[in-house]
Amino acid sequence: MGFNEKERAFIEWYPRGYGVGFKVKERLFETQTKYQRLELYETEGFGKLLVLDGTVQLVEVGEESYHEPLVHPVMLAHPNPRRVLIIGGGDGGTLREVLRHDTVERATMVEIDEMVIEVSKIYMNVARGAFEDPRTELIVGDGVEYLRETDESFDVIIVDSTDPVGPAKLLFSEEFYRSAYEKLNEKGLYITQAGSVYLFTNELLDAYRAMKRVFDRVYYFSFPVIGYASPWSFLVGVKGEIDFMKVDLERAKKLDLYYYDPERHETLFQMPKYVRDLLERA
Ligand code: SAM
Known part of the structure; x- marks a missing residue:
């Protein structure tokens, strides 16, 4: 689930093993807010990627x-x-x-x-x-x-x-x-x-x-x-x-x-x- 260090990729896994992912240039940070786990990445081709509780919220390019x-x-x-x-x-x-x-x-x-x-x-x-x-x-x-x-x-x-x-x-x-x-x-x-x-x-x-x-x-x-x-x-x-x-x-x-x-x-x-x-x- 989530960030794969070896592949340098973030993948969101949906039900039944369906995945959507992005290659990551840099893992910017990760924190637990009062409500959810927040992660931010710099992707290779789509700008920043915002993730909440493991689910993609948006990528800057194409939002x-x-x-x-x-x-x-x-x-x-x-x-x-x-x-x-x-x-x-x-x-x-x-x-x-x-x-x-x-x-x-x-x-x-x-x-x-x-x-x-x-x-x-x-x-x-x-x-x-x-x-x-x-x-x-x-x-x-x-x-x-x-x-x-x-x-x-x-x-x-x-x-x-x-x-x-x-x-x-x-x-x-x-x-x-x-x-x-x-x-x-x-x-x-x-x-x-x-x-x-x-x-x-x-x-x-x-x-x-x-x-x-x-x-x-x-x-x-x-x-x-x-x-x-x-x-x-x-x-x-x-x-x-x-x-x-x-x-x-x-x-x-x-x-x-x-x-x-x-x-x-x-x-x-x-x-x-x-x-x-x-x-x-x-
Ligand atoms: N485009 C996104 C998607 O469909 O994945 C949604 C993006 S937006 C960041 C979703 C926001 O809804 C989150 O920031 C979350 O904190 C907020 N949210 C969730 N439940 C809420 C509630 N009960 N009242 C107000 N905001 C809520």
């Missing part, structure tokens, strides 16, 4: 292949996303992409582990000033508790968490989806990363079923993400009258995106037949 599809489809499908909540996302990549939208008045980010934020700020070029943006409100705390207790409401809620174990487990529960639904405005969108479709099929289907019990409509899409066992899944919950099959192409033009293509938004929903069958039977 947009995760942050663009997580952020822009929901931001561009919402008619006027002014208040945005991000749960997790300590590296700052999701916040950075959210703030590219001029409609945003305030972006609240609730990250449980301060160390992830600090290490990302010091060693990685991901946030690119997002934490210093006057529209940013940064809260160090548990996203589950925050959402249960806040009096605020949001147009878009983005869950950029670790996988459904440890501190992130409750972020994939029906109870949590209910508090998210309550805290969305009359028209609102919720998105969460939901793991590898091939390797975490049961976890994905559990989340899909629970979201369907809560939201007015639920969509699944997947995207090839550098560093993950791709394709990676995303689940979207809709509240009220919003058509997630359509995005605002005028606003999209200003963004100049690299991976997610708003002009071909409908291609997000193409999936292998077996995935469509699984979701239809869920």
